[in-house]
Amino acid sequence: MRLTSYTDYALRSLIFLGLNRDRLVTIQDIADLHGISKNHLMKVVHQLGVSGMVETVRGRNGGLRLKREPADINIGQVVRNTETDFYMAECFDPNNVGCAYSASCTLKGVLGAATAAYLKVLDGVTLADMLVNVKTAERPGAVSPVIFHPREPVTL
Template sequence: MRLTSFTDYTLRSLIYLGMNRDRLATIQDIADLHKISKNHLTKVIHQLGASGLVETVRGRNGGLRLACEPEQINIGAVIRRTEPDFFIAECFDQSSHDCIFTGACSLQHKLGEAMNAFLAVLDGVTLADVLPRPRSRMGQALQEQPVTLHGLLARVAGGD
């Protein structure tokens, strides 16, 4: 399974804002750190604002900040909001699939169980759980290097 870059950028933005609670951040700050498109990130931040997770402050000294505490931001819910679908195989899309095994194959059921297990794990994770500890080696490294979705998921799975 692969999550979209939109979800990846959403999680990176939330982590960045969670790590920088003491100040307003800008879209440019996040884009520069992760070397991602400011235009694409603007769409991400707009959706985060519309969902109530990020507050935007307008004006010359404006910027972004989390609209709630990191403990209140559920990673599973964020992923559900940002992913367009969870069709991990053609047979999940009931409107357009041509698999001749539909109805006779149990793979769809097993993949569905796996997807539900994946989301169940992330439903038990908040933004606070994945924020790096500031004085840890990982926290220091993340101040210098971009956070990747792969790294985030590995940390969740490994409990680090």
């Protein structure tokens, strides 16, 4: 499964905000760090605000901050809120029933179980979990990649 850039930007924004709880952050700060479009990021941040995860402060010294504690922001929910669908194959789309095998195919069930397992892992992770091992890289404000190990093992 591959996340859209929209979801990727939402997750990066939340991580940045979680690492900078002591100050207001601008959309430009996040865009500059990650080398992404400020205009695209504005749409992402707007949705994070609508969902109640991010608070926006208007005005000359305004910016963004987390509205909820990092432990209260579930990564599985963030992904569900930002992805438009989880159609792993054409047969998952209820408006498209063009597959000749759909009546007897077991692939849809297998892919459905794989998607459920994927989301189950994400449901076991909060923003706080993601911030624990983040280390500042050599560039100021940059974060190094972290390999995350979920708290609970996933059994399929």
